[in-house]
Amino acid sequence: xxxxxxxxxxxxxxxxxxxxxxxxxxxxxxxxxxxxxxxxxxxxxxxxxxxxxxxxxxxxxxxxxxxxxxxxxxxxxxxxxxxxxxxxxxxxxxxxxxxxxxxxxxxxxxxxxxxxxxxxxxxxxxxxxxxxxxxxxxxxxxxxxxxxxxxxxxxxxxxxxxxxxxxxxxxxxxxxxxxxxxxxxxxxxxxxxxxxxxxxxxxxxxxxxxxxxxxxxxxxxxxxxxxxxxxxxxxxxxxxxxxxxxxxxxxxxxxxxxxxxxxxxxxxxxxxxxxxxxxxxxxxxxxxxxxxxxxxxxxxxxxxxxxxxxxxxxxxxxxxxxxxxxxxxxxxxxxxxxxxxxxxxxxxxxxxxxxxxxxxxxxxxxxxxxxxxxxxxxxxxxxxxxxxxxxxxxxxxxxxxxxxxxxxxxxxxxxxxxxxxxxxxxxxxxxxxxxxxxxxxxxxxxxxxxxxxxxxxxxxxxxxxxxxxxxxxxxxxxxxxxxxxxxxxxxxxxxxxxxxxxxxxxxxxxxxxxxxxxxxxxxxxxxxxxxxxxxxxxxxxxxxxxxxxxxxxxxxxxxxxxxxxxxxxxxxxxxxxxxxxxxxxxxxxxxxxxxxxxxxxxxxxxxxxxxxxxxxxxxxxxxxxxxxxxxxxxxxxxxxxxxxxxxxxxxxxxxxxxxxxxxxxxxxxxxxxxxxxxxxxxxxxxxxxxxxxxxxxxxxxxxxxxxxxxxxxxxxxxxxxxxxxxxxxxxxxxxxxxxxxxxxxxxxxxxxxxxxxxx
Ligand code: GLN
Ligand code: ZN
Numbered sequence: 001x002x003x004x005x006x007x008x009x010x011x012x013x014x015x016x017x018x019x020x021x022x023x024x025x026x027x028x029x030x031x032x033x034x035x036x037x038x039x040x041x042x043x044x045x046x047x048x049x050x051x052x053x054x055x056x057x058x059x060x061x062x063x064x065x066x067x068x069x070x071x072x073x074x075x076x077x078x079x080x081x082x083x084x085x086x087x088x089x090x091x092x093x094x095x096x097x098x099x100x101x102x103x104x105x106x107x108x109x110x111x112x113x114x115x116x117x118x119x120x121x122x123x124x125x126x127x128x129x130x131x132x133x134x135x136x137x138x139x140x141x142x143x144x145x146x147x148x149x150x151x152x153x154x155x156x157x158x159x160x161x162x163x164x165x166x167x168x169x170x171x172x173x174x175x176x177x178x179x180x181x182x183x184x185x186x187x188x189x190x191x192x193x194x195x196x197x198x199x200x201x202x203x204x205x206x207x208x209x210x211x212x213x214x215x216x217x218x219x220x221x222x223x224x225x226x227x228x229x230x231x232x233x234x235x236x237x238x239x240x241x242x243x244x245x246x247x248x249x250x251x252x253x254x255x256x257x258x259x260x261x262x263x264x265x266x267x268x269x270x271x272x273x274x275x276x277x278x279x280x281x282x283x284x285x286x287x288x289x290x291x292x293x294x295x296x297x298x299x300x301x302x303x304x305x306x307x308x309x310x311x312x313x314x315x316x317x318x319x320x321x322x323x324x325x326x327x328x329x330x331x332x333x334x335x336x337x338x339x340x341x342x343x344x345x346x347x348x349x350x351x352x353x354x355x356x357x358x359x360x361x362x363x364x365x366x367x368x369x370x371x372x373x374x375x376x377x378x379x380x381x382x383x384x385x386x387x388x389x390x391x392x393x394x395x396x397x398x399x400x401x402x403x404x405x406x407x408x409x410x411x412x413x414x415x416x417x418x419x420x421x422x423x424x425x426x427x428x429x430x431x432x433x434x435x436x437x438x439x440x441x442x443x444x445x446x447x448x449x450x451x452x453x454x455x456x457x458x459x460x461x462x463x464x465x466x467x468x469x470x471x472x473x474x475x476x477x478x479x480x481x482x483x484x485x486x487x488x489x490x491x492x493x494x495x496x497x498x499x500x501x502x503x504x505x506x507x508x509x510x511x512x513x514x515x516x517x518x519x520x521x522x523x524x525x526x527x528x529x530x531x532x533x534x535x536x537x538x539x540x541x542x543x544x545x546x547x548x549x550x551x552x553x554x555x556x557x558x559x560x561x562x563x564x565x566x567x568x569x570x571x572x573x574x575x576x577x578x579x580x581x582x583x584x585x586x587x588x589x590x591x592x593x594x595x596x597x598x599x600x601x602x603x604x605x606x607x608x609x610x611x612x613x614x615x616x617x618x619x620x621x622x623x624x625x626x627x628x629x630x631x632x633x634x635x636x637x638x639x640x641x642x643x644x645x646x647x648x649x650x651x652x653x654x655x656x657x658x659x660x661x662x663x664x665x666x667x668x669x670x671x672x673x674x675x676x677x678x679x680x681x682x683x684x685x686x687x688x689x690x691x692x693x694x695x696x697x698x699x700x701x702x703x704x705x706x707x708x709x710x711x712x713x714x715x716x717x718x719x720x721x722x723x724x725x726x727x728x729x730x731x732x733x734x735x736x737x738x739x740x741x742x743x744x745x746x747x748x749x750x751x752x753x754x755x756x757x758x759x
Contacts, residue, residue, distance in 0.1 A: 001319075001368060002318070002319075002321065002322075002323060002363075002364040002367040002368050003056040003057065003322045003323070003364070004054070004055050004056050004057070004322065004323045004324070004360040004361065004363070004364050005055065005056060005057035005156070005288055005322050005323070005324045005325070005360075006050060006055055006057065006058060006059055006324075006325055006329065006357070006360070007059065007062075007158070007204070007206075007241060007243065007263070007290075007294065007324065007325050007327055007328045007329070008059050008062035008068075008158060008327075008328030008329060008330055009046045009049075009050065009059065009062055009328075009329050009330075009353060010046075010329055010330050010332070010333070010334055010353050010513075010514065011042065011043075011046070011062065011063045011064055011330070011514075012512065012514045012518075012520060013042055013334075014334040014335060014338060014510075015338065015510060016512050016520055017038070017042065018038075018039065018042060018065070018518075019518040019519075019520060021034075021035055021038050021039070022035065022065060022066075022517075022518050023518055026095070026099075032089075032091060035091075036091075039063070039065065040147065042063070043060075043063050043144065043147065043148075044147075044151060046063075047060070047148050047151060047153050047155070048151070048153075049354060049357060050357060051151075051153055053357035053358060053360065053361050054361055054364075055357060055360060055361075056322070057156045057202060057204075057288075057322065057324075058148070058153060058155050058156065059155060059156055059157075059158045059204065060141070060144040060145050060147075060148050060155035060156070060157050060158065061140065061141040061144050061145070061157045061158045061159065062158050062328065062330075063144060065091075065094070065095075066094070066095065066098040066099075066124070066517045066518075067098065067122075067123050067124045067516070067517065068123070068160060069123040069124055069125075069126060069160060069165075069168065070094065070097060070098055070111075070123070070124040070126070071094075071140060072126070072159070072160040072165060073097070073124070073126040073127075073165075074090070074093075074094050074097070074137060074138055074140075075136065075137060075138050075140055075141065076134050076135070076136070076137065076165075076184070076187055077132075077133060077134060077135050077136070077137035078126050078127065078128060078132055078134070078169075079093060079097065079137070080097075080111075080127050080129060080132075080172075081129065081131070082106075082108045083096050083097050083101075083108060085106065086101055086105045086106050086108060087105060088101070088105060090138065096108060096110075097110065097111050097124065098110060098111070098124055098517060099517065110124075111124050111125055111126075111127060112124070112125040112170065113125065113516060114168075115608075115609075115649070117208055117211075117244045117613060118244060118609070118610055118611065118612070118613055119244075119295070119331055120331075120513070120515055120521060120564075120565070120606075120609060121330065121331060121514060121515060121516065122515065122516035123168070123516075125168065125169065125170050126165065126168065126169040126170070127169065127170050127171075127172060128169050128170070128171050128172070128173075128175065128177075128180055129172050129173050129175075130172075130173030130174060130175045131173075132180070133183075134180060134183035134184055134186075134187050135183075135187060136187060136190055136191065136194075141157050141159065141191070141195075142194060142195070142198060144157070145157050145195065145198055145200060146198065149198075149199070154199070154200070154201065155200075156200075156201075156202040156203065156204050156239070157195055157200060157203055157204065158204045158206060158241075159188075159191065159203065159204070159205055159206065160205075160206050161205040161206055161207040161225075161240075162181070162184040162185070162188055162225050162229070163207050163209060163210070163221065163222045163225050163226075164206065164207050164208055164209040164210075165184070166180060166181070166184070166221070166225075167209045167212075167218070168209065177221065178221060181221060181224055181225055181228075182228075184225070185225060185228035185229055188229055189228075189229060189233070191203075192229070192233050192234070192236050192238075193234065193236075195236060196234050196235065196236045200236060201236070201237060202236075202237045202238075202239055202260070202261070203236055203237070203238050203239065204239045204241050204263070205238060205239065205240055205241060206241050206243075207222075207240060207241065207242055208242055208243050208244055208327075210222070210242045210247050210249075210250055210254070211242055211243070211244050211245030211246060211247060211265070211269065211613055211614075212245070212613050212614065213249065213613075213614050213615055213616075214249045214250060219249065219250055219253060222250065222253070223253055223257070226240075226257050226259075227257065230257060230258050230259070237260035237261065238259055238260055238261070239259065239260065239261035239262070239263055239286070239288060240254060240257075240259045240261070240262050240263065241263035241288065242262075242263055242264060242265060242269070243263070243265045243268070243269075243290060243294070243326060243327035243328070244265060244268050244269075244327060244613060245265065245268050245269050245613045245614065246264075246265070246268075246269035246270060246271035246272045246275065247264065247269070247272065247275065248271050248275060251275040251279055252279060255279065255280075255281065255282050256282075259285060260285060260286065261285060261286040261287075261288055261322070262281075262282075262285060262286070262287060262288065263288035263290065263324060264276070264287065264288070264289065264290060265290035265326045265327060266289060266290050266291055266308060266326070267290060267291065267293055267295075267326040268295075268326060268327075269290070273308070273311060273312075276312065276315055276316075277311070277314070277315065280315055281315050281316050284320075285320065286320050286321070286322050287312065287316050287320060287321050287322065288322045288324040289309065289312060289321055289322065289323060289324055290324045290325060290326035290327065291305045291308060291309070291323060291324065291326065291363070292305075292323070292324070292325045292326060292356050292359050292360055292363070293325075293326050293332075293356075294325040294326045294327035294328055294329050294330075294331055294332065294356075295326065295327060295331045295332065296332070296567055296568065296570060297332055297333070297350045297351065297352055297511075297525065297567045298349060298350060298351070298567075298569075298570050299348075299349055299350060299351045299355075299359070299381070299384070300351065300356075300359045300362075300363070300381075301381070301385070302362065302363065302366060302372075302377070302378050302381045302382075303372075303378070303381065303382055305363060306363075306366060306367075306372060306378075309321065309323075309367065318367065321367075323360055323363045323364055323367070325356065325360070329353040329356060330513075330514060331513060332352050332353050332356070332513065333352045333353065333508065333510070333511035333512055333513055333522075334352055334353050334354060334510075334511075334512075335352050335353065335354040335355065336350055336351075336352050336354075336355055337354070338509065338510040338511070339508055339509055339510065339511065340509065341509055342506075342508065342509070345387075346506060346527070348384055348387070349384065349388060350525075352511065362377045365377070366378055391528045391529065391569075391571065391572075392528075392529060393503075393504075393528065393529035393531055395531070396529045396530070396531055396580055396583065397529070399583055400576065400579050400580065400583070403579070403632070406635075407632055407635055407636070408628050408631045408632055408635055409631070409635055410631065410634060410635045410636075410637070410643075410663055411639070412639055414663065414665070414688060414689065415688075416639065417639045417640075417665060418665065418690070420639045420640050421639075421640055421642045421665060424598070424640040425551060425598060425599070425640075425642065427482050427483070427551075428482060428756065429722055429723065429756060429759065430713070430722070430725055430726070430727050430752050430755060430756060431482040431483055431726050431727065432480070432481045432482050432483075432726075432727045432728070432748060432749055432752050433481055433482060433483040433484075433485070433553070433668075433692070433726060433727070433728050434476075434481065434485055434728055434729060434733060434745070435485075435601075435603075435646050435668055435694075435728060435729070435730070435731040435732070435733070436485050436487075436488050436553070436555045436601065436603070436646070436731070436733075437485075437487065437488040437491070437731075437732065437733050437734035438472050438475075438485070438487035438488070438489070438733055438734065438738075438741065439733060439734060439735075439736050439737055439738045439741050440488075440489065440734045440735075441738065444465075444468060444489050447461055447464050447465070448461075448492060462539075465489050465490050465540065466540075466543055468487065468489045469486050469487055469489065469540060469543060469544050469547075470547055472485075472486065472487035472489070472544075473486070473544055473547045473548050473552070474547075475742060476745075477548060477550070479742065479745050479746050479749050480749040480753070481550075481745065481749060482550065483550065483551050483552075483553055483599055484544070484548060484550050484551070484552045484553070485544075485552065485553050485555060486540050486541055486543075486544035486552060486555065487544075488555060488734060490540055494557045494561070494603060494605065495523075495524065495557055495561065495562050495565040495566065496522075496524060497536075497557075498536065498556075498557050498562055498585075499524040499562065499566065501532075501534075501536040502530055502531065502532055502533075502536075502581075502584055503528075503529075503530065503531040503532075503533055504526060504527055504528045504529055504530040504531060504580075505524045505525065505526060505527060505530075505566070506524065506525040506526075506527045507524050507525075508522060508524075508525070510522075511523075521565070523565055523566050523567050524566045524567070525566065525567045526563070526566050526567065526568055526569050526577055527569075529580055530577065530580040530581050530584055531580075531584060532583075532584035532585075532587050532588065535588060535591045536588055537554060537555065537556060537588060537592065538588075538591050538592060538595060541554045541555070541592055541595075541597055542592075542595050542596065542597070545596060545597060551598045551599045552597065552599075553597075553599045553600065553601045553644065554589075554592040554597040554599070554600040554601065555600075555601050555603070556585055556588055556589065556592075556600065556601065556602045556603065557585075557602070557603050557605075558585065558602045558603055558604040558607075558629075558630055558633065558645065559578045559579075559581035559582040559584075559585055559629045559630065559632075559633060560578055560604055560606065560607050560626045560629055560630060561603060561604050561605050561606040561607065561609075562581050562585075563577055563578050563581060564606040564607075564609040564610050565606050565609070574610075574625070575625035575629075578625060578626065578629040579625075579628075579629055579632065581629070582629040582630070582632040582633050583632070585602065585633045586632060586633045586634070586635075586636070589602070589633060589634055589637060590636065590637070593637050593638065593641050597641075598640070598641060598642065599641075599642045599644060600634070600637070600641065600642070600643055600644065601643075601644035601645065601646060602630070602633055602634065602643065602644070602645050602664075603645065603646045604630060604645050604646070604647055604662070605646060605647060605648040605731065606648065607626065607630075607647055607659075608647070608649060608652070608655070610622060610626075611623070611655070615654075618655075618658075623655075623658050627658055627661050627662055630645070630662045630664075631662065631663055634663075634664070642665045642666065643664045643665050643666075644664060644665065644666040644667070644668065645662060645664040645666075645667050645668075646667070646668045646669070646670075646731060647659070647667065647668075647669055647670070648670045648731060649670060649674075651674060651677070651678075652678070652681060653681065656681050656682065656684075656685040656687065657685055659689075660685070660687055660688065660689055664689060665689065665690060666689065666690040666691070666692065666726055667689050667690070667691050667692070668691070668692035668693070668694065668726065668728050668731075669691065669692070669693045669694060670694050670730045670731050671693035671694040671730065672693075672694045672695065672696050672697040672712075672730050676693055676712065676715065676716070678693050679693055679715070679716055679719050679720065680719070682719075682720065683719045683720070688724075689724075690723075690724045690725070690726060691720065691724060691725065691726065692725070692726030692727065692728040693716065694728060694729055694730030694731070695709050695712045695713060695716075695727060695728065695729060695748060696708070696709060696712070696729050696730065696744060696748070697730055698729050698730045698731070698732055698733055698735070698736055698744075699730075699732075699735075701736065701737060701740045702740075703740050703743045703744045703747065704744055704747060704748075705747060706747040706750045706751045706754070707751075708747075709747055709748055709751035710751045710754060710755065713725075713727065713751060713752070713755055714755070717755075717759075722759060727748060727751075727752050728748075729744065729745070729748065
């Protein structure tokens with residue numbers, strides 16, 4: 001009998017219930033007891049769904065109120081002093097670490113938050129101080145295990161492994177990761193024996209960091225940790241779980257350490273199959289084979305999966321193979337059942353988390369019954385893929401085929417263009433601008449909601465938006481900004497808006513995926529070839545430009561960002577899709593230029609999102625085509641047309657040169673939350689493109705003073721040539737209120753005026 005396993009299940013609630021309850025708790029509208037009670041109901045539901053589908057290894061402790069890494073930190077008492085000193089009860093200390101605390105007990109900022117590997121999920125960064133005392137602090141994982149036992153479900157508790165924990169953490173004192181290895185081994189051993197005494201059979205240790213580039217020292221630390229942990233672990237079986245890539249640096253070490261199960265991702269971990277074929281697999285060990293995609297929403301291709309599993313069986317006996325998800329299902333939405341408006345013809349092709357449980361069951365069945373030609377589901381699957389015929393758009397395919405080198409190269413070179421643009425645009429030194437959006441007031445959102453419900457006529461909606469644009473242009477002129485924007489009032493979201501106006505995208509109603517804490521995103525699905533049928537932004541951009549003599553930036557979302565914030569196709573490569581989107585946006589750029597728009601910003605907010613985990617794969621697997629896609633968008637504009645781009649998160653490190661290769665004329669960065677660290681990287685890399693590092697953090701309603709901005713600007717001017725520097729706030733003004741936005745921008749402009757006097 002084959003077996004199936006799930007690495008982790010989503011936890012935000014099928015309809016984001018947990019988000020709403022948690023936010024109600026923050027607002028004082030729900031009691032702590034009720035919050036815990038509701039959450040228990042959610043966990044019960046998740047276990048029962050998995051039980052109904054006969055999953056053999058059902059996870060527990062995959063639930064979290066905010067983030068699983070933060071849960072681990074609290075569980076192991078990694079609670080920095082400043083949070084302990086607030087004297088709050090456990091749950092509130094936990095939320096204080098996640099979101100900061102400002103109230104009668106004190107004023108403490110949140111812990112840092114970082115991107116979780118190559119996903120759009122974000123984790124809270126644990127902190128080790130010199131006086132951190134590692135010990136078991138909460139009952140969480142044990143209580144979840146008991147909770148499931150009460151339902152008669154023996155779960156596989158999931159823990160973040162000590163190696164990944166140490167590698168992801170920040171160290172504020174002189175002590176380093178190695179110094180905490182001993183205490184962590186003791187603590188985890190205590191966890192093992194506690195689970196053993198509770199009757200647990202298997203424990204899953206998540207060690208995704210094993211798929212990153214590791215040094216010999218790091219591998220040494222990993223070996224020390226697990227040698228310590230696995231010696232004398234009684235009868236408890238330990239599964240080492242990896243995901244998001246392959247374990248090429250440590251495969252042999254892993255095989256020698258004596259795990260009872262090893263979890264490998266065969267979808268993103270391209271080298272894993274080869275490693276297994278070349279090095280074999282230990283006897284009496286279960287292979288948890290990640291073959292059901294935890295990141296994308298297309299139905300599993302049973303034929304392909306079956307073939308892949310057949311390849312394992314050369315090395316591993318079939319009963320030692322467990323059909324697994326490739327990573328936690330956290331990264332896909334809950335269920336297709338919530339999509340009332342989606343036609344069944346589309347739904348047939350998708351599997352969200354709950355439908356993936358069914359797939360695990362089907363695959364199990366298939367494996368047991370080798371005669372696939374008689375298996376109904378198998379045959380249905382093959383037939384299904386033949387029904388999706390509208391993939392190909394011959395016109396687009398032809399355009400892609402016809403592309404040649406010159407389509408990716410803008411002429412003349414940057415230096416030449418810079419001169420021409422300075423002469424044409426005649427901007428003052430340190431031009432002041434914003435990143436695009438202006439506050440989306442309740443009124444604006446209400447118009448859009450009414451338009452959707454057909455309670456507002458399109459013509460009336462358009463008139464309202466135009467009024468907002470006119471107001472916004474007048475405000476910017478009064479503030480004294482140099483390059484203006486139309487304000488993006490017509491857009492709900494920078495990707496959804498373009499998706500809705502291009503052929504080839506599908507939209508869901510409730511397919512939410514957790515991004516961080518209580519925040520979720522609803523990525524569109526790329527269904528077929530992408531095509532732009534009509535201009536998208538021309539109407540509002542040209543209208544805005546008609547109201548002012550100052551340049552108004554045309555505002556577009558770039559191809560890589562549109563792709564990275566959508567569910568991509570699996571039948572063609574990301575490169576191909578990126579090029580299709582690039583051609584659509586390129587047409588838009590040319591239309592804007594032809595209609596008098598002199599400055600065009602093509603946002604690549606999420607360029608870094610899918611950067612491969614391993615350095616060696618950066619160019620070959622991603623940057624070569626991602627940067628090319630961007631170049632394709634703007635390569636044929638006139639030299640005087642100024643192309644801007646914008647990027648979120650400023651930690652680019654060794655990628656800076658690649659960003660320059662995008663060949664934009666001006667790049668703005670989200671920078672203020674990382675203390676303008678970007679400025680140093682730019683200087684080190686000898687960056688030539690003009691730059692606008694965000695001068696103030698827009699993530700809080702606080703209004704920065706003129707002095708503060710002056711100080712930030714002077715700091716930048718000490719490092720960046722005056723002729724290269726732009727002045728702008730960080731991105732995302734749409735989330736702010738109007739009053740604080742105007743006040744802040746006034747201070748920005750006042751600071752710029754003062755500096756211009758001095759230079
Ligand atoms: N143009 C967008 C804005 O200003 C960019 C958003 C982003 O960077 N995420 O809102
Ligand atoms: Zn941004």
